[in-house]
Amino acid sequence: MLLVNNIRDNKVKVIEGLKKRNFENPSEAIDRIIETDDLRKSTQGQLDQILADGNVAARRIGQLMKEGKRKEAEEAKKATQENKAKSKELADQLKEIENDLRIQLYDIPNIPNDKVPAGVGENDNEVVMEYGDKPDLHKGAMPHWDLIVKYDIIDFELGNKITGAGFPVYKGKGARLQRAMINFFLEEALKGGYTEIQPPILINEASGLGTGQLPDKEGQMYHMTTDNLYAIPTAEVPITNIYRDVILDDGQLPVKNVGYSPCFRREAGAWGANVRGLNRLHQFDKVEIVQITYPEESYKVLDEMVQHVQSLLEKLELPYRMLNLCGGDLGFTSAQTFDMEVFSGAQKKWLEVSSISNFETYQANRLKVRYKDENGKSQLLHTLNGSALALPRILAALLENNQTEEGIVIPEVLRPYCGFDSIG
RNA sequence: AGAGGAGUGGCAGAGUGGUCGAAUGCACUGGUCUUGAAAACCAGCGUACCGCGAGGUACCGGGGGUUCGAAUCCCUCCUCCUCUGCCA
Numbered sequence: 001m002l003l004v005n006n007i008r009d010n011k012v013k014v015i016e017g018l019k020k021r022n023f024e025n026p027s028e029a030i031d032r033i034i035e036t037d038d039l040r041k042s043t044q045g046q047l048d049q050i051l052a053d054g055n056v057a058a059r060r061i062g063q064l065m066k067e068g069k070r071k072e073a074e075e076a077k078k079a080t081q082e083n084k085a086k087s088k089e090l091a092d093q094l095k096e097i098e099n100d101l102r103i104q105l106y107d108i109p110n111i112p113n114d115k116v117p118a119g120v121g122e123n124d125n126e127v128v129m130e131y132g133d134k135p136d137l138h139k140g141a142m143p144h145w146d147l148i149v150k151y152d153i154i155d156f157e158l159g160n161k162i163t164g165a166g167f168p169v170y171k172g173k174g175a176r177l178q179r180a181m182i183n184f185f186l187e188e189a190l191k192g193g194y195t196e197i198q199p200p201i202l203i204n205e206a207s208g209l210g211t212g213q214l215p216d217k218e219g220q221m222y223h224m225t226t227d228n229l230y231a232i233p234t235a236e237v238p239i240t241n242i243y244r245d246v247i248l249d250d251g252q253l254p255v256k257n258v259g260y261s262p263c264f265r266r267e268a269g270a271w272g273a274n275v276r277g278l279n280r281l282h283q284f285d286k287v288e289i290v291q292i293t294y295p296e297e298s299y300k301v302l303d304e305m306v307q308h309v310q311s312l313l314e315k316l317e318l319p320y321r322m323l324n325l326c327g328g329d330l331g332f333t334s335a336q337t338f339d340m341e342v343f344s345g346a347q348k349k350w351l352e353v354s355s356i357s358n359f360e361t362y363q364a365n366r367l368k369v370r371y372k373d374e375n376g377k378s379q380l381l382h383t384l385n386g387s388a389l390a391l392p393r394i395l396a397a398l399l400e401n402n403q404t405e406e407g408i409v410i411p412e413v414l415r416p417y418c419g420f421d422s423i424g
Numbered sequence: 425a426g427a428g429g430a431g432u433g434g435c436a437g438a439g440u441g442g443u444c445g446a447a448u449g450c451a452c453u454g455g456u457c458u459u460g461a462a463a464a465c466c467a468g469c470g471u472a473c474c475g476c477g478a479g480g481u482a483c484c485g486g487g488g489g490u491u492c493g494a495a496u497c498c499c500u501c502c503u504c505c506u507c508u509g510c511c512a
Contacts, residue, residue: 058442
């Protein structure tokens, strides 16, 4: 979330940024926040005064008791009644105001940076670059949902039986290829200087609040009510929460973490006609990279992360394009996002396989991830993350693009990891 | 899972109802001394919010309560330790 003081200091810029996101009535929302914050300050001030009076009275009563002036003490006690009631009332008010302010702030998305194009939806995203040639498939080429049946490598029916829709079972070479990709992605990240993390895949409420899945996106996560834990939708959540309420020092920065995890998404209401096969799942695997940096370095780092993901796609020999998301398509918490899409030859569709974002201080503010500046004052760091990569759609494109009449050809780089060079 | 114990400042550790934001030691910062360093000595040393400032308020694992007043008493949750049980 944004800092109120930032909103105050950069009111014009904030409103401009919200307009770029097609946020409705931004100046109204901002004015209301500032008003609420003013009310918060004045209420806080009143309460502090009342509490100060109470503290003085309490000290006096203590003194009187010590001196044995019972009667006077009793009288002084009576005099505090009104003050006490008033302080309770003000404290309740303050709590409500703070809550109201927080809710309002949660409703304000991050401010897009200058390089984010204007636009209302995915058609306005800027195609930054395109790499590789779309595959020239043989006659009778199939979409991946048929290929996986033909070669018996992924079984949706079994998943239906065991769990339900969107939980496929990977079998034989399908399972091995999956494992190979995870290892390949992790190894590439290690070469890039990342530290591998194996995080818990269940998180508590505090972590969900920290990275912003809660309270607003509660319905998108699987919730274990007995223990009040949530299945992670991405490794970003536990990995970023490592640094919740942490003040990092120079030696620890930049933080560069990579983690593999299964990801769980309820995808409530997201199932449409053209969501088939591996295109959208309730459980899938992903390798995620996370960085935490000084503010002045974060865009250089964003660039570095983009290059890392590009190199993965190029090594896998997949045709892809990179999008600079427009204001209307930008994620709520992001200041700038690049999406990577691979071309899936038989579906003839671009599939999003990675999203690399700079959140600037938006996440850090909620999480309280900070460093001490040269004056010893705590300042918020910038957080960034990106998929490197999400597996199912990579697998979909790989199966479709690499199919031949003899079988599916495994890209060179994966062969040492999976131990075979074709499926079929 | 049951029984018992414990959670205090960067660390160690005192404090069981009253000027306690919290003794003391270590660490850290500045100074004196020294050619330099160490030692010794002196001083400083938490965070957040409000205020131009003086200053005020809050914070002793989290939340709630009792009280004029809570680190201290009560309730509840979390975490850690010991013992018992169970288990990959």
